[in-house]
Amino acid sequence: MSLLEIKNLTTSFATEQGKVQAVRGISLSVEQGEIVGIVGESGSGKSQSMYSVMGLLSENGTIESGSILFDGQEISPVQFDGNAAAYEKLMEGIRGNSMSMIFQDPMSFLNPVLTIEKQLVEPLKNHKKMSAAELHQKAVELLTQVGIPSPEERLKQYPHQLSGGMRQRVIIAIALACNPKLIIADEPTTALDVTIQAKIIELIKELKEKTGSGVILITHDLGVVASACSRVYIMYGGKIVETGLADEIYYQPQHPYTSGLLACVNNPEEDTELRPIPGSPPDLIKPPAGCPFVDRCDKAMKICKMKMPPERKLSDTHAVCCWLTEKPASGKEGE
Amino acid sequence: METMETMELTPDLFEPLDSAEKNSEFIAAEPRTYLSDAWHRFRKNKLALCGLVFLVIMVILAIVVPMVSPYTYDGMDYSSVNLLPCLEHPMGTDKFGRDILVRVMYGARISLMIGFSSALICLVIGVVYGGFSGYIGGKTDMILMRIVDILYAIPNLLLVILIMLVFGSNVTSIMIGICLTSWIGMARMVRAQVMSLKEQEFALAAYVLGASKSRILFKHLVINCMGSIIVNVTLLVPSAIFTEAFLSFVGIGISAPAASWGTLANEARSLIESSNPIQIIWPILAICLTMLSLNFIGDGVSDAFDPKKK
């Protein structure tokens, strides 16, 4: 059984301009002890799908349908039939305990007027019964685990006394506090300098090895997650357009969006021309009837505009939604 | 995905799509300006809308009633004093036989005028002073803000009463009195917002484009505090009306025969135990309803301009 199994998740936001269909029926799964990447640009629904799982949607957001099985337990509010209190109670027990999140911006997540120690033991106080001495012991342990030198002193400090990379390590330590089964990292390196990025990814990898947790890594940069993920989901316009093992995605991309993403990452070791994807992502107030990528795709066909392509399995692990793979045999061309 | 059968997949569907049919810079929402956006939200607040309707009616009545009524606000008629409401005098008459309806509506003119004009004056002074102070910063800001602190330290009412003593009891001196200190809140608010906005990149961008200081201040900074400014104004109006009513009620405001609501209430006070105790109801009712609707409007406006309520 998978650690996390999402089926047909649909999430929308009510805005003044109309209903924004941020997540449009996605299915994905995460196993124990693997790092899964969710890659897409802003507005692709990658973060909102995970906020839906954590029950952290903003007030105007609702999960319209779908099931979310976490560790064998159904945690989609849809299955609670309007019993919001029961859902909230369940999620309070899960959030920060068996499922935790690492946020993009360390500075806005940490409370500036509380010491690192206070913030670090917060989830432990909420979920575990521990004495003060045990809590302190655990806090020291956690900081050591995320590679922060002289943890005893750091615990007494405030967030502004730490550098950006250190803060992100503290956030990771907070996420790890209750030994979660699943860690969702929402663009954990975007706010950091390149020299620090690689180290944070490395740290997440190491910790996964040690704790055996499942990790979901949300990012817009295929380069950043290349070394870390075993499997990757590519999201575009609220849908998953391609999924596969990392090697399948990086070396045999099937969807034009995936190849586009790969082509526009700067690879300094090869002097390739930059090939950007033209245009902007679709407006999800009126999501396109067909493939969401059609307006920016250089291989777009007439049918792409009319109908969403079906999911085609290319191997046990590799699947893609693109009319190119559905093209009748007569004129087979284009990868 | 399940409904594959519903459409036949003919080869011509797999022809390349014409690039003219691609539209990747498409924006679905209707273009809407900031103010129309705010109005849209304001309209949803029923109480605020009621308040606005009431206020508009009040303004119209204040203008029209004294014009069409056969009575004037100071026309005495000793043959009909202290009448209860009747057909000729819907609100009755006072101890000099003056029509109370006309006097209340005439009072509305004065009260509303004082309320709105002093709010307007405070708006101009506060925005310019606060904007200037916040944008220039440094020593200038320090000096300007200390002046404000000193003004703020003088008891408000004391100041108003002093001014009335010097300039006499009339509309102008009441307005001067009210305006002398009421703009301070506005100035402080605008200064604080301008200070944080001026570091924003769009203000720097205007600077790099070569825009003059006043252009940056008014076209870029002040316009971005518009929401808070409007909210602040909706609070200034009732407070000015209230101050005036209070002053007139205690007898140092507008003096007879001119009538503001405060003056009317003051005059009717002595009649509470006499034949016509309900005279005092009318001006008080007018003040209360106007205050209430202004507060509802203020509430609605602050919601409408709150960026979080998108």
Place this chain on the structure above:
Amino acid sequence: MEETPILKVEGLKTYFPVGGGLFGKKQVVKAVNDVSFEVMEHETFGLVGESGCGKSTLGRTLVKIYEPTEGKIEFMGKDITKLSGSEMQDFRRNVQMIFQDPYASLNPRMTVGEIIREPMEIHNIGTPKERDEKVASLLETVGLKPDHVRRYPHEFSGGQRQRISIARTLALDPKFIVCDEPISALDVSIQAQIINLLERIQRERGISYLFIAHDLGAVKHISNRIGAMYLGSLVEIGSSDDLYHHPLHPYTQALLASIPIPDPKRMRERKKEEINGEIPSPLDIPSGCPFRTRCPYATERCAQEKPQLRQVGNSKVACHLYDK
């Protein structure tokens, strides 16, 4: 490539005083600490470094948002630190800036049309009709539609906003544009779009750029020459190829080694030649070479003597490793 410099910076220092209130002693942040370089005509000079290295302060000093503490900035042969009023307006017409955050750099209360028209209004260029035409043609240049003029910035995505911001800077036909991390806040797929757009504009209009970024990968494509900056000092200047294929300074090497590449196998194999720790506070710059606290090759000498930029091969580098 033309060999006349359009911009010449010599010994530039920009310091900011901090503290000095009632408590604590007055300190000085040496954000830009003795920097010299030139930007040639039609050239793109890339400037890379981590956050807090002073690269944005340098860019802002060049467009006179900040006043330099010391040093000379010559633009087209004129020292811009002493300009008269009308010379200043000329300078503003010729030198523009694109900002980092596309969500903050456009006035949210102005329509796209007003935003792009504003520079022409400020400098009194053209009749209202000519301005409208120019706005339309600029929108087209950056790949937006003329009917977008009546919309407000919040209706656009990050990449679209950055293109609006580019259109605004082009309204004055400047000769030199400081691009202050114009792609850092954007998605990877959009970054390449903006870089290509900037390159195309340069080809068509012969503008020179100072292109600031924290990611060497992004700068590589657009720059002719690149300078690496660390704690207020330039530690290496070289042509973009030299810097990539033969980085000299240990800091440049580290920056290069940390660029993420979309290739799992090579990322896994990549040797972890990492630099230690993080950038020190600019309030407390190490003595001698600023990089010595993180440098794997640091020696006694690095602590005592600040290395100066000098020619090594085709590049210039400030490092004692290359002393004969």
